[in-house]
Amino acid sequence: xxxxIDEVGAELRRAVVxxxxxxxxxxxxxxxxxxxxxxxxxxxxxGRLSLSDLAATARVTLGSMSQTVRRLEQLAYVTKSxxxxxxxxxxxxxxxxxxxxxxxxRRHRQDWLNGRLAELTAAERDDLLxxxxxxxxxxxx
Numbered sequence: 516x517x518x519x520i521d522e523v524g525a526e527l528r529r530a531v532v533x534x535x536x537x538x539x540x541x542x543x544x545x546x547x548x549x550x551x552x553x554x555x556x557x558x559x560x561x562g563r564l565s566l567s568d569l570a571a572t573a574r575v576t577l578g579s580m581s582q583t584v585r586r587l588e589q590l591a592y593v594t595k596s597x598x599x600x601x602x603x604x605x606x607x608x609x610x611x612x613x614x615x616x617x618x619x620x621r622r623h624r625q626d627w628l629n630g631r632l633a634e635l636t637a638a639e640r641d642d643l644l645x646x647x648x649x650x651x652x653x654x655x656x
Contacts, residue, residue, distance in 0.1 A: 541623060541627040542620070543619050546619075546620050547592070547616065547620075550575065550579070551583050551587055552617070552620055553573050554569055554607075558607060558609045559609055563606040563608040565598075565604055565606055566581060566605065569584065584607055591610055591613075592616055593607045593613055594608055595607050
């Protein structure tokens with residue numbers, strides 16, 4: 516049984532690493548870093564967030580997130596403001612330019628992936644649809 520688990524794990528790692536690498540290489544001209552793109556996407560989906568919330572979501576240190584957010588501010592992709600309930604809290608939000616950058620990047624990558632999926636058979640796409648929840652469960656555990 517252990518050998519089978521090792522084999523499944525090895526094949527899964529190989530596939531995920533290659534797919535992730537390929538997916539990351541599909542970039543819009545002038546696109547921000549992966550970390551910055553994650554911030555844009557999270558802010559787009561969740562609205563205003565604190566630096567600590569962004570760092571926790573990205574699973575990075577506060578210092579690293581601070582640098583990322585600072586770069587996004589310089590690009591005018593995010594703005595910061597004080598919290599309404601707690602004026603000590605600094606919250607970050609997307610600007611219109613940040614939303615455009617996030618949308619363009621996601622659309623480009625979605626188009627790339629949809630193009631690859633279109634090359635598969637219907638049965639292969641069904642297989643991927645059945646496997647996706649399992650991969651999410653592994654990733655979230």
